[in-house]
Amino acid sequence: MIPLLILGLLRQNPGSYGYELLALMEERHYKYIVNFTKGSFYYNLQQLEEKQYIKKVDQLDNTRDTRNYIITELGDKEFEKLMYKYGSKTEYVNLSFYAAMLFANEYKS
Numbered sequence: 001m002i003p004l005l006i007l008g009l010l011r012q013n014p015g016s017y018g019y020e021l022l023a024l025m026e027e028r029h030y031k032y033i034v035n036f037t038k039g040s041f042y043y044n045l046q047q048l049e050e051k052q053y054i055k056k057v058d059q060l061d062n063t064r065d066t067r068n069y070i071i072t073e074l075g076d077k078e079f080e081k082l083m084y085k086y087g088s089k090t091e092y093v094n095l096s097f098y099a100a101m102l103f104a105n106e107y108k109s
Helices: 002-012 018-027 040-049 074-087 095-101
Strands: 054-059 066-069
Touching: 002 018, 002 040, 002 054, 002 066, 002 074, 002 095, 018 040, 040 054, 066 074, 074 095
Parallel strands: none
Antiparallel strands: 054 066
Protein backbone atom coordinates (compact mmCIF):
# COMPACT_ATOMS: atom_id res chain seq x y z
CA MET A 1 0.00 0.00 0.00
CA ILE A 2 2.84 2.44 0.80
CA PRO A 3 4.31 1.98 -2.71
CA LEU A 4 0.95 3.00 -4.23
CA LEU A 5 0.91 6.15 -2.13
CA ILE A 6 4.50 7.07 -3.02
CA LEU A 7 4.03 6.42 -6.73
CA GLY A 8 0.76 8.35 -6.76
CA LEU A 9 2.33 11.31 -5.00
CA LEU A 10 5.22 11.31 -7.46
CA ARG A 11 2.78 11.35 -10.35
CA GLN A 12 1.17 14.40 -8.80
CA ASN A 13 4.45 16.01 -7.68
CA PRO A 14 7.31 14.98 -9.98
CA GLY A 15 10.74 15.97 -8.72
CA SER A 16 9.78 15.80 -5.04
CA TYR A 17 12.31 14.67 -2.51
CA GLY A 18 11.76 12.04 0.16
CA TYR A 19 11.01 14.33 3.08
CA GLU A 20 8.58 16.32 0.94
CA LEU A 21 6.65 13.15 0.05
CA LEU A 22 6.60 12.04 3.69
CA ALA A 23 5.32 15.47 4.73
CA LEU A 24 2.53 15.24 2.14
CA MET A 25 1.53 11.82 3.47
CA GLU A 26 1.35 13.21 6.99
CA GLU A 27 -0.40 16.42 5.91
CA ARG A 28 -3.03 14.45 3.99
CA HIS A 29 -3.53 12.07 6.94
CA TYR A 30 -2.63 8.92 5.01
CA LYS A 31 -1.92 7.30 8.38
CA TYR A 32 -5.66 6.64 8.53
CA ILE A 33 -5.39 4.59 5.35
CA VAL A 34 -2.17 2.70 6.03
CA ASN A 35 0.03 2.47 9.09
CA PHE A 36 3.47 3.84 8.24
CA THR A 37 6.47 5.18 10.06
CA LYS A 38 9.32 7.32 8.83
CA GLY A 39 11.44 4.16 8.62
CA SER A 40 8.86 2.17 6.65
CA PHE A 41 8.35 5.11 4.30
CA TYR A 42 12.07 5.41 3.50
CA TYR A 43 12.41 1.63 3.21
CA ASN A 44 9.63 1.59 0.59
CA LEU A 45 11.17 4.58 -1.19
CA GLN A 46 14.48 2.71 -1.38
CA GLN A 47 12.76 -0.46 -2.64
CA LEU A 48 10.98 1.49 -5.38
CA GLU A 49 14.30 2.94 -6.49
CA GLU A 50 16.01 -0.47 -6.47
CA LYS A 51 13.19 -1.90 -8.60
CA GLN A 52 13.64 1.09 -10.95
CA TYR A 53 10.07 2.31 -10.44
CA ILE A 54 11.47 5.70 -9.46
CA LYS A 55 14.79 7.39 -10.12
CA LYS A 56 16.77 10.28 -8.73
CA VAL A 57 16.98 13.44 -10.77
CA ASP A 58 19.27 16.43 -10.50
CA GLN A 59 17.73 19.75 -9.55
CA LEU A 60 19.68 22.66 -11.02
CA ASP A 61 18.39 25.27 -8.59
CA ASN A 62 18.72 23.03 -5.56
CA THR A 63 21.18 24.41 -3.00
CA ARG A 64 20.72 21.53 -0.54
CA ASP A 65 21.81 17.95 -1.01
CA THR A 66 18.40 16.33 -1.50
CA ARG A 67 17.34 13.29 -3.44
CA ASN A 68 14.62 14.34 -5.84
CA TYR A 69 12.66 11.59 -7.54
CA ILE A 70 10.51 11.06 -10.59
CA ILE A 71 8.45 8.04 -11.53
CA THR A 72 9.81 5.93 -14.40
CA GLU A 73 7.91 4.21 -17.20
CA LEU A 74 8.24 0.97 -15.25
CA GLY A 75 6.91 2.82 -12.20
CA ASP A 76 3.91 4.03 -14.19
CA LYS A 77 3.11 0.42 -15.07
CA GLU A 78 3.47 -0.61 -11.42
CA PHE A 79 1.20 2.27 -10.39
CA GLU A 80 -1.44 1.11 -12.87
CA LYS A 81 -1.13 -2.44 -11.54
CA LEU A 82 -1.49 -1.31 -7.92
CA MET A 83 -4.43 0.93 -8.79
CA TYR A 84 -6.18 -2.03 -10.37
CA LYS A 85 -5.29 -4.28 -7.43
CA TYR A 86 -6.58 -1.91 -4.75
CA GLY A 87 -9.22 -0.06 -6.75
CA SER A 88 -11.14 -2.98 -8.24
CA LYS A 89 -11.93 -4.88 -5.07
CA THR A 90 -15.49 -6.13 -5.11
CA GLU A 91 -15.62 -7.60 -1.63
CA TYR A 92 -15.98 -5.50 1.50
CA VAL A 93 -14.66 -2.01 0.76
CA ASN A 94 -11.73 -1.37 3.05
CA LEU A 95 -9.14 1.31 3.47
CA SER A 96 -6.98 0.04 0.59
CA PHE A 97 -9.83 0.94 -1.78
CA TYR A 98 -9.83 4.49 -0.46
CA ALA A 99 -6.07 4.69 -0.95
CA ALA A 100 -6.53 3.83 -4.62
CA MET A 101 -9.29 6.43 -4.94
CA LEU A 102 -6.90 9.16 -3.79
CA PHE A 103 -5.28 8.90 -7.21
CA ALA A 104 -8.31 8.04 -9.37
CA ASN A 105 -7.66 11.02 -11.64
CA GLU A 106 -4.12 9.73 -12.28
CA TYR A 107 -5.38 6.31 -13.44
CA LYS A 108 -5.93 6.03 -17.19
CA SER A 109 -8.05 2.90 -17.35
